[in-house]
Amino acid sequence: MTTARLLGSLDIPGTSVAPSLARDYLREILDPAQHAVDDAVLCVSELVTNAVTHTASGRGGKVHVSVAEYADGGVLVEVADDGADTEPVPVRLAEEMSSHGRGLFLVEQIAAAWSHRRGPSGTITWFVVRPPDRRRETAVASGVDAGAMG
Numbered sequence: 001m002t003t004a005r006l007l008g009s010l011d012i013p014g015t016s017v018a019p020s021l022a023r024d025y026l027r028e029i030l031d032p033a034q035h036a037v038d039d040a041v042l043c044v045s046e047l048v049t050n051a052v053t054h055t056a057s058g059r060g061g062k063v064h065v066s067v068a069e070y071a072d073g074g075v076l077v078e079v080a081d082d083g084a085d086t087e088p089v090p091v092r093l094a095e096e097m098s099s100h101g102r103g104l105f106l107v108e109q110i111a112a113a114w115s116h117r118r119g120p121s122g123t124i125t126w127f128v129v130r131p132p133d134r135r136r137e138t139a140v141a142s143g144v145d146a147g148a149m150g
């Protein structure tokens with residue numbers, strides 16, 4: 001089984017600044033040359049926002065974010081919250097026109113995989129993003145005009 005190597009982890013107070021602290025943390029520890037930083041930042045922002053909005057983390061609790069990488073540059077991010085009566089489930093067709101319920105749908109579209117499991121104090125919601133597309137690098141290395149790649 002492929003294991004991910006831990007790059008770092010962070011405890012954040014479950015306040016309104018938590019999503020932005022999580023975004024900053026990922027930008028600090030991930031490398032755009034190796035990791036799909038923007039995808040990971042977008043997904044972590046949705047998951048931390050959910051932890052603060054929908055769980056006890058947002059009522060005086062905290063959010064724990066951990067970041068790990070696979071050998072191929074894939075990134076695994078786990079967001080542990082303080083628990084709720086609900087579960088992280090994307091909103092489906094019937095509620096499609098709703099003004100909320102888009103966060104997990106977005107994560108589902110962007111991440112290579114995502115899910116959730118029970119954690120020590122609540123729920124751990126996680127996702128994996130694939131490494132960035134290396135076509136351009138490969139083209140430059142082999143002498144192809146990168147501008148022609150669009």
Ligand SMILES: Nc1ncnc2c1ncn2[C@@H]1O[C@H](COP(=O)(O)OP(=O)(O)OP(=O)(O)O)[C@@H](O)[C@H]1O
Pocket residue numbers: 046050051053054055081083084085086087088089090091099100101102103104105123125
């Ligand atoms: N960490 C979590 N623990 C428990 N329930 C969750 C968690 N995250 C999400 N949920 C539940 O899943 C639902 C869908 O989450 P999603 O992020 O897709 O939408 P939303 O947060 O309601 O709205 P939006 O993200 O568009 O502002 C939430 O309304 C909530 O009921």
Ligand SMILES: [Mg+2]
Pocket residue numbers: 046049050101102103104
């Ligand atoms: Mg949400």
